Amino acid sequence: MHNLAVYRHFSPARVGVLARNTLTQLVRMRAFYFLLIFSVIVLVSALLIQNFTFDPARQLKIMKDMSFFAMSMFGTIFAIVATANLIPKDVEDRTLYTILAKPVPRFEYLLGKYLGAMLVIVLSMAVMMLMLCVVLYLRQQALLTEQQALLDAGAPHAEEIAVVIDELKADGPSTSLITAAAAICLQAMVLGAVTLFVSTFASSGLFTVVVAFMLFFVGYIEPVVVDYWRGSMESLGSFANACIHVVELIFPNFQSFNLVDDVVSGKTLPLSLFFKILGMGLSYVVVYLLAAYFIFADKEL
Amino acid sequence: MEPAVRIDHLTKVFKVPSLKGQRVTAVSDLSLQVAPGEIYGLIGPNGSGKSTTMKVLLGLIAPTKGTTAVFGQDSRKVRSRVDVGFLPENPYFYKFLTAEETLHFYGRLGGLRKRAIRERSKELLALVGLEHARDRRLSGYSKGMLQRIGLAQALIQRPRLVVLDEPTAGVDPAGSRKIRDLILKFREDGISVILSSHLLEQVQEVCDRVGIIFQGKLCREGPMEALMAIEDQTEILLERASPELIARVKALVDEDAQASLLRAGHPRTTLERLFLEETSGESPDTRGGSQDA
Ligand SMILES: Nc1ncnc2c1ncn2[C@@H]1O[C@H](COP(=O)(O)OP(=O)(O)OP(=O)(O)O)[C@@H](O)[C@H]1O
Ligand SMILES: [Mg+2]
Numbered sequence: 001m002h003n004l005a006v007y008r009h010f011s012p013a014r015v016g017v018l019a020r021n022t023l024t025q026l027v028r029m030r031a032f033y034f035l036l037i038f039s040v041i042v043l044v045s046a047l048l049i050q051n052f053t054f055d056p057a058r059q060l061k062i063m064k065d066m067s068f069f070a071m072s073m074f075g076t077i078f079a080i081v082a083t084a085n086l087i088p089k090d091v092e093d094r095t096l097y098t099i100l101a102k103p104v105p106r107f108e109y110l111l112g113k114y115l116g117a118m119l120v121i122v123l124s125m126a127v128m129m130l131m132l133c134v135v136l137y138l139r140q141q142a143l144l145t146e147q148q149a150l151l152d153a154g155a156p157h158a159e160e161i162a163v164v165i166d167e168l169k170a171d172g173p174s175t176s177l178i179t180a181a182a183a184i185c186l187q188a189m190v191l192g193a194v195t196l197f198v199s200t201f202a203s204s205g206l207f208t209v210v211v212a213f214m215l216f217f218v219g220y221i222e223p224v225v226v227d228y229w230r231g232s233m234e235s236l237g238s239f240a241n242a243c244i245h246v247v248e249l250i251f252p253n254f255q256s257f258n259l260v261d262d263v264v265s266g267k268t269l270p271l272s273l274f275f276k277i278l279g280m281g282l283s284y285v286v287v288y289l290l291a292a293y294f295i296f297a298d299k300e301l
Numbered sequence: 302m303e304p305a306v307r308i309d310h311l312t313k314v315f316k317v318p319s320l321k322g323q324r325v326t327a328v329s330d331l332s333l334q335v336a337p338g339e340i341y342g343l344i345g346p347n348g349s350g351k352s353t354t355m356k357v358l359l360g361l362i363a364p365t366k367g368t369t370a371v372f373g374q375d376s377r378k379v380r381s382r383v384d385v386g387f388l389p390e391n392p393y394f395y396k397f398l399t400a401e402e403t404l405h406f407y408g409r410l411g412g413l414r415k416r417a418i419r420e421r422s423k424e425l426l427a428l429v430g431l432e433h434a435r436d437r438r439l440s441g442y443s444k445g446m447l448q449r450i451g452l453a454q455a456l457i458q459r460p461r462l463v464v465l466d467e468p469t470a471g472v473d474p475a476g477s478r479k480i481r482d483l484i485l486k487f488r489e490d491g492i493s494v495i496l497s498s499h500l501l502e503q504v505q506e507v508c509d510r511v512g513i514i515f516q517g518k519l520c521r522e523g524p525m526e527a528l529m530a531i532e533d534q535t536e537i538l539l540e541r542a543s544p545e546l547i548a549r550v551k552a553l554v555d556e557d558a559q560a561s562l563l564r565a566g567h568p569r570t571t572l573e574r575l576f577l578e579e580t581s582g583e584s585p586d587t588r589g590g591s592q593d594a
Contacts, residue, residue, distance in 0.1 A: 007383045101361070
């Protein structure tokens with residue numbers, strides 16, 4: 001009797017415990033080694049680029065480009081590989097028996113596992129972002145002083161140098177940079193939810209990974225394909241159109257999370273764009289998590 | 302009073318992953334009850350459906366037919382698990398956690414607060430004899446140690462019912478004795494237990510009631526003494542009896558018109574005899590094929 005009073009149908013504390021446990025698991029599996037590699041890439045590139053190019057503004061652009069490439073690689077690979085085995089491993093090791101034998105609703109278990117993996121991604125991204133911003137800022141300041149010194153020394157082509165300085169100023173750390181990183185995080189979260197969903201019915205970890213990568217690929221080329229279909233099948237009428245709509249709805253369009261090109265070129269991203277991506281990303285996460293739960297709820301263990 | 306365990310006409314049919322879509326009836330029309338404070342032993346050959354019954358009881362798999370309940374709460378509801386501790390067969394926990402972290406994890410899932418868990422896990426680690434290994438990761442644990450941390454984990458939130466699937470499998474005799482003593486202590490504390498085991502001597506020692514399950518059916522059930530008693534036989538247990546004394550007893554029996562001496566020697570486990578009697582025939586795992594298509 002004493003215990004029954006305590007039980008709640010949904011307990012954020014339990015989800016938190018499961019998420020933290022997953023975080024510990026991934027950390028102790030040394031998933032963070034990737035971060036180390038990343039820092040080496042960023043720092044080394046920052047040091048070496050000065051030798052590649054004489055164009056100062058390009059140095060910052062290349063740095064941003066490389067860092068964001070590494071970040072989205074990390075996000076994509078980690079979201080799929082780390083999430084794919086979370087549940088199958090617990091099922092296989094029968095650890096799940098002991099967890100679900102406690103008063104833990106299956107939905108909390110799924111959510112906890114998912115959030116734990118996402119926490120690793122978000123934390124890693126934050127660290128990478130911080131590192132990028134620091135290095136970018138230092139390099140930007142160094143280049144600015146360099147250019148200012150040229151200007152002060154009365155170098156020829158003063159207007160050109162002024163243009164370079166303007167460009168350098170636009171290429172430093174900015175909120176747009178953070179927006180782009182957040183978009184990468186969101187893409188990883190959507191991908192993680194898709195992978196979790198696949199893993200609830202997949203027969204093996206390899207199957208999950210392969211299918212998840214395929215879905216990612218489909219989502220990535222989706223806008224191109226859909227445009228092509230729209231162009232070629234106009235005469236097919238409303239049924240075909242509805243089909244295309246369904247495809248568009250089911251497969252997340254991963255292209256829309258890609259803000260890297262805009263950011264690298266120094267464009268300022270509007271906040272509304274961020275919220276649009278946030279809304280879309282979270283919707284997909286919710287839908288795929290619910291779908292995963294739908295299958296997992298009645299699973300025989 | 303509400304029974305600790307109520308299993309009503311439970312049937313569980315598994316679809317076996319195969320091309321022909323075969324089915325295996327793991328448990329068929331099984332009913333049993335465990336009273337509060339009672340220690341119930343479920344025995345039966347390999348593949349007879351003991352683990353399956355326990356998994357249904359814990360809501361890990363859904364019954365095909367029938368219902369199961371813990372303290373009156375349907376097993377399909379998560380709420381029914383508040384008052385249960387479960388030790389699965391060959392338990393396996395997160396390797397990357399230490400013993401203490403493991404207990405913390407399960408304690409939190411059981412709804413305990415941090416402070417309560419700290420005290421409780423100290424108590425439990427002492428109880429199962431793992432104090433020396435509290436800071437070691439479970440990846441370095443032996444089978445017996447895993448079994449013991451599994452027991453501690455099951456007890457963390459002070460459940461009123463403990464479900465133990467082969468708690469002494471793979472544990473050495475000394476450890477197995479310790480687990481037996483623990484179970485006897487549960488009785489003192491009024492905790493109900495349902496356990497399965499292949500060590501019949503132990504079952505005979507600790508259980509109040511036993512059910513013998515064979516091919517998914519409960520074929521014999523009753524209080525330990527009743528099952529063990531053979532009405533028309535009497536056992537005389539002597540200590541330090543000289544051969545002459547035994548010869549005299551034999552002679553005495555021979556004089557009697559009705560009685561006959563069946564056996565003189567060291568007593569044998571009668572539960573084992575009963576077990577073999579009830580479950581003679583092929584075991585389901587060796588029978589091969591499906592029971593019903
Ligand atoms: N998930 C499953 N899918 C298909 N068949 C299963 C499944 N689980 C159990 N079975 C079958 O159900 C029957 C009962 O299995 P169960 O594990 O309950 O036996 P048990 O009494 O615990 O045996 P043991 O003493 O070996 O532990 C067996 O024939 C087994 O093959
Ligand atoms: Mg078993």
